[in-house]
Amino acid sequence: MTVATSSAGLSSETGAEDTSSTTLENTPTLQSFTRDSENDADGGAPAKKRAAPSSSDMLFYYERLLPFRYIFQWLNHSPKPSKDFTMREFAFEFRSGAYQRYNSFSNQDDFKKSVVNANPMRFEVGAVYSANPKERKNLPKSALKPLSKELVFDIDLTDYDDIRTCCSGTAICTKCWKFIQVATKIMDASLREDFGFNHLIWIFSGRRGAHCWVSDKRARALDENSRKSIVEYLDVVGKHNVKSGKLNLKKPYHPHIERSFNILKDQFATIILREQDPWNTYENNTEIDKKLDELLSFLPEKALQEELRKHWKSSSSNSLTKWEDINVFAKRTLKSQLQVNMLNDAKKDVILYFMYPRLDMEVSKQVIHLLKSPFCIHPGTGNVCVPFDPLKSLVDNDEDSDYGFNPMTAPNLGQLQTEIENWTGNGSTGSNSGVKTLDYEKTSLKPYVDYFAKFVNGLNQEELSVKRERDASDKLDF
Amino acid sequence: MFRQNKRRTAGRKNFEPSIFQGVTQIYNTRLSFYDIPPIDEITLEEFETWAIDRLKILIEIESCGLRSKSLRETEQVIKPLLLKYLPLNPNPSSSASPPASVIAERKKDHYSHFILRLVFCRTEDLRRKFIKNELVLFKIRYNMLQPKEQREFIAQYSDKLPWQYISQDEKLDILDDLFAATSSTVRNSLVFESGDPSFTISRDQLYQHIQKSEQFIKLPFEKVPNLVASRSVLLRAGSAYIPSTLQLNLLSIEYQDLLTTSLIRTFQSMPRLEEDDRLLPLLNNLSANSSSIEYDMSSKFDAENASDINAVSVTTPAVMKHYPMCATHLQGALMSKSHLKYQGRQQLQLFLKGIGLSIDEAMKFWSYQFTKSNSGITMEKFNKEYKYNLRHNYGLEGARINYKPPDCSRILSKPKPGKGESHGCPYRDLPLDSLITNLNEMGVTDQVDINMVVDDVGRNDYTVACTRVFEFTHKQELAKSKATSSEGMHINHPNLYFDRSRQLEKSS
Numbered sequence: 001m002t003v004a005t006s007s008a009g010l011s012s013e014t015g016a017e018d019t020s021s022t023t024l025e026n027t028p029t030l031q032s033f034t035r036d037s038e039n040d041a042d043g044g045a046p047a048k049k050r051a052a053p054s055s056s057d058m059l060f061y062y063e064r065l066l067p068f069r070y071i072f073q074w075l076n077h078s079p080k081p082s083k084d085f086t087m088r089e090f091a092f093e094f095r096s097g098a099y100q101r102y103n104s105f106s107n108q109d110d111f112k113k114s115v116v117n118a119n120p121m122r123f124e125v126g127a128v129y130s131a132n133p134k135e136r137k138n139l140p141k142s143a144l145k146p147l148s149k150e151l152v153f154d155i156d157l158t159d160y161d162d163i164r165t166c167c168s169g170t171a172i173c174t175k176c177w178k179f180i181q182v183a184t185k186i187m188d189a190s191l192r193e194d195f196g197f198n199h200l201i202w203i204f205s206g207r208r209g210a211h212c213w214v215s216d217k218r219a220r221a222l223d224e225n226s227r228k229s230i231v232e233y234l235d236v237v238g239k240h241n242v243k244s245g246k247l248n249l250k251k252p253y254h255p256h257i258e259r260s261f262n263i264l265k266d267q268f269a270t271i272i273l274r275e276q277d278p279w280n281t282y283e284n285n286t287e288i289d290k291k292l293d294e295l296l297s298f299l300p301e302k303a304l305q306e307e308l309r310k311h312w313k314s315s316s317s318n319s320l321t322k323w324e325d326i327n328v329f330a331k332r333t334l335k336s337q338l339q340v341n342m343l344n345d346a347k348k349d350v351i352l353y354f355m356y357p358r359l360d361m362e363v364s365k366q367v368i369h370l371l372k373s374p375f376c377i378h379p380g381t382g383n384v385c386v387p388f389d390p391l392k393s394l395v396d397n398d399e400d401s402d403y404g405f406n407p408m409t410a411p412n413l414g415q416l417q418t419e420i421e422n423w424t425g426n427g428s429t430g431s432n433s434g435v436k437t438l439d440y441e442k443t444s445l446k447p448y449v450d451y452f453a454k455f456v457n458g459l460n461q462e463e464l465s466v467k468r469e470r471d472a473s474d475k476l477d478f
Numbered sequence: 479m480f481r482q483n484k485r486r487t488a489g490r491k492n493f494e495p496s497i498f499q500g501v502t503q504i505y506n507t508r509l510s511f512y513d514i515p516p517i518d519e520i521t522l523e524e525f526e527t528w529a530i531d532r533l534k535i536l537i538e539i540e541s542c543g544l545r546s547k548s549l550r551e552t553e554q555v556i557k558p559l560l561l562k563y564l565p566l567n568p569n570p571s572s573s574a575s576p577p578a579s580v581i582a583e584r585k586k587d588h589y590s591h592f593i594l595r596l597v598f599c600r601t602e603d604l605r606r607k608f609i610k611n612e613l614v615l616f617k618i619r620y621n622m623l624q625p626k627e628q629r630e631f632i633a634q635y636s637d638k639l640p641w642q643y644i645s646q647d648e649k650l651d652i653l654d655d656l657f658a659a660t661s662s663t664v665r666n667s668l669v670f671e672s673g674d675p676s677f678t679i680s681r682d683q684l685y686q687h688i689q690k691s692e693q694f695i696k697l698p699f700e701k702v703p704n705l706v707a708s709r710s711v712l713l714r715a716g717s718a719y720i721p722s723t724l725q726l727n728l729l730s731i732e733y734q735d736l737l738t739t740s741l742i743r744t745f746q747s748m749p750r751l752e753e754d755d756r757l758l759p760l761l762n763n764l765s766a767n768s769s770s771i772e773y774d775m776s777s778k779f780d781a782e783n784a785s786d787i788n789a790v791s792v793t794t795p796a797v798m799k800h801y802p803m804c805a806t807h808l809q810g811a812l813m814s815k816s817h818l819k820y821q822g823r824q825q826l827q828l829f830l831k832g833i834g835l836s837i838d839e840a841m842k843f844w845s846y847q848f849t850k851s852n853s854g855i856t857m858e859k860f861n862k863e864y865k866y867n868l869r870h871n872y873g874l875e876g877a878r879i880n881y882k883p884p885d886c887s888r889i890l891s892k893p894k895p896g897k898g899e900s901h902g903c904p905y906r907d908l909p910l911d912s913l914i915t916n917l918n919e920m921g922v923t924d925q926v927d928i929n930m931v932v933d934d935v936g937r938n939d940y941t942v943a944c945t946r947v948f949e950f951t952h953k954q955e956l957a958k959s960k961a962t963s964s965e966g967m968h969i970n971h972p973n974l975y976f977d978r979s980r981q982l983e984k985s986s
Binding site: 097141193194195196197218222223225226228229230232233250252253254255256257258 | 655657658659661662699700703704706707708709712713714715716717862863877
């Protein structure tokens with residue numbers, strides 16, 4: 001085992017970001033919001049809420065709450081331990097900043113025991129190798145080849161800092177979570193319809209982003225070239241375009257972009273114009289000139305740009321009015337149908353530019369890249385990295401169904417501990433005494449674990465039926 | 479090519495007609511996937527000259543690649559060379575079987591390809607390079623074929639190609655999506671086929687064309703990563719739909735797969751060749767020839783050169799004046815911002831390692847640069863977050879690989895620098911005005927000179943631009959040492975720039 005003093009190489013990006021933010025100083029929005037929403041709940045242990053968990057908190061969580069069973073089944077693809085699990089790399093990240101790679105476990109019990117013993121701040125899931133990763137010291141280097149891994153995506157709200165006005169840095173609120181929500185819809189549609197994947201799940205990253213794991217056999221077997229091609233296919237806006245403020249998209253739009261646009265266009269008014277309101281000139285905003293220039297740079301015809309600029313300089317207005325101004329002025333300025341078409345294309349480009357998902361590409365490209373496991377605890381916030389359904393809330397809370405998932409009310413370790421302490425049985429009958437209630441079932445984690453279990457079940461049913469078919473045909477050959 | 483089951487002296491058949499029908503058959507078409515190895519004997523002299531002739535072409539292709547020339551531009555360079563070294567003439571239309579002269583050309587092409595497989599099969603690096611260059615050669619030659627020959631070629635290999643044309647009904651079902659996804663590709667290829675740059679086609683005509691005559695191939699998307707990445711194909715449920723005008727891409731993918739597996743197989747059977755004392759020296763000689771264009775780091779580490787490189791001296795003008803622009807730019811950013819992002823650290827750390835900065839000195843240099851300002855990076859933070867990475871680059875941590883400084887093509891293949899990043903190639907990545915400022919600082923102030931550099935950059939010839947700057951900034955030294963210098967040498971490695979610069983200074 002190598003214990004590095006720093007998280008070097010592979011997971012350095014994700015690692016460094018989160019360890020540097022273990023203190024809570026940067027999350028005022030999160031804290032204040034939490035306090036509001038917790039008012040109606042019992043004040044069990046308010047000090048613990050949304051705070052960095054201690055190592056004994058973590059130990060408690062690993063021993064009693066984390067659903068090792070389903071994580072094992074998810075990675076194993078079969079009831080008995082298979083190579084997909086036993087040759088899988090896991091990495092531990094410790095409080096000291098040490099990062100231990102190449103752990104592997106022989107079965108579910110070994111998995112749980114090792115995590116409990118090591119009690120890491122969190123653990124990450126890597127690739128399946130051609131040999132047992134923990135034995136790599138005894139093997140020739142060529143023996144340890146990465147064979148497969150889920151196709152993963154990482155969306156982080158920090159990549160939206162230049163367009164979100166509600167928060168910045170590590171802070172998030174329900175307004176900017178909507179960026180993640182539309183992103184998940186677009187990605188979900190493309191991964192299913194274009195690439196034909198069925199078994200994908202979204203995981204809250206614990207603070208301000210989401211991970212997507214695609215578990216289809218075909219996705220797991222992709223080589224790096226194909227992974228790269230998929231992220232590039234999905235990366236419509238692109239880092240360079242973000243820098244230059246221009247999208248160079250072919251017209252007609254590729255069907256994927258057209259579909260994405262159709263998903264985005266209805267929400268543009270709400271998410272961007274009303275809530276983010278980036279071009280509001282009522283309030284003092286130091287960057288406003290730059291932002292207006294950016295918007296204008298999308299539009300065709302210098303004359304139109306200048307007219308609008310003059311008008312917006314002369315009186316204050318909000319973003320919604322400005323968006324309407326574009327049409328008003330265009331009617332006056334543009335003369336040919338061709339120009340009008342160009343304007344319509346430009347407006348489509350603006351909508352895509354401000355709302356299309358921004359991906360952290362590097363995570364997806366490499367087979368050996370590690371990514372934090374579902375159901376880990378975010379070391380900074382204490383939030384559980386729970387799976388969620390982008391389309392509807394898993395907890396029966398109508399207020400939350402707008403976002404699909406509300407990160408502000410996500411299960412949090414402090415809250416879970418309180419829930420366990422206060423649990424008194426489900427009250428009613430108690431007649432089915434033979435069944436012991438599992439600890440996670442006593443908490444608000446339950447719907448998320450159930451959702452994950454359902455996902456794992458669907459995946460493994462398919463794996464099994466494929467395997468059975470293969471076995472059957474083997475027999476015939478015999 | 480080598481009879482492994484026979485004694486070398488037995489059964490020479492030089493003067494007997496070949497009994498293998500397959501071999502003569504593959505000479506029926508101009509182009510080939512080289513899927514059948516040659517079995518006739520050839521002389522040692524032929525062995526060598528044929529191999530060298532093909533090597534010359536591959537080296538030229540390689541150098542075009544380094545200068546990021548497009549396929550079209552490479553074609554311009556390679557065509558005359560092909561005519562000279564490896565001509566392949568079409569079958570004369572009159573006779574059924576090709577005449578002896580044509581057969582001889584094809585035989586040379588065939589043999590030279592297989593000889594170079596022996597030369598290039600030995601390391602991963604060589605194999606990759608060989609495949610890349612052979613692929614370009616294949617594409618150039620495929621484009622030189624007449625349409626009839628292209629059809630014949632595809633027919634010949636039809637059983638090897640995993641293609642499935644979709645039915646007209648299926649096409650009409652998804653016609654609008656097909657049009658949206660592929661119309662620009664189809665348009666380009668129609669323009670290309672017409673040979674007339676002013677050729678135009680309206681949107682409706684194009685739609686008609688796709689509806690009526692364009693055929694589409696359906697295959698798993700993993701087969702065509704490049705087309706998926708550029709969104710130039712339609713994807714549906716895991717299948718990619720590709721207009722048949724793009725079949726050259728598909729062909730080259732098949733060819734690449736074939737070549738990759740056969741090179742590994744060749745490599746595995748190399749030991750059986752070891753006893754052949756006539757061929758091995760030849761092969762060694764050939765592979766040495768091909769790699770001489772690469773920057774060799776091992777010769778660099780002589781103490782004499784590196785003795786004055788330490789944590790302090792690398793920031794002095796005496797050393798920095800030998801830096802290529804990318805290194806000056808990176809180190810400048812480091813010194814002013816007291817920080818570099820990951821890619822920039824990688825590039826500069828390895829460059830400095832390459833010029834002879836030892837690990838101890840590197841540690842001094844980097845920790846000083848990172849902690850010198852009040853920006854908040856303490857020595858403790860440096861040790862925690864950056865030390866491992868630096869030691870890793872020197873092969874002291876993790877997999878303990880002694881990493882080499884990246885060459886220009888590697889630097890150019892990395893992601894371009896984003897906001898706040900300084901890695902990459904300044905000729906490609908800097909906006910024009912800051913590029914010119916940097917040129918001025920390096921002493922290139924003549925407007926004519928600057929224009930020449932800017933022109934190179936405009937043509938995406940970044941290493942040519944860099945080489946040119948080297949020549950401008952070393953005019954005097956180059957003039958003095960004209961006799962000994964390797965004049966006109968192309969700079970394809972930042973450390974090569976540095977080494978040549980220092981060498982010139984010493985010799986003058």
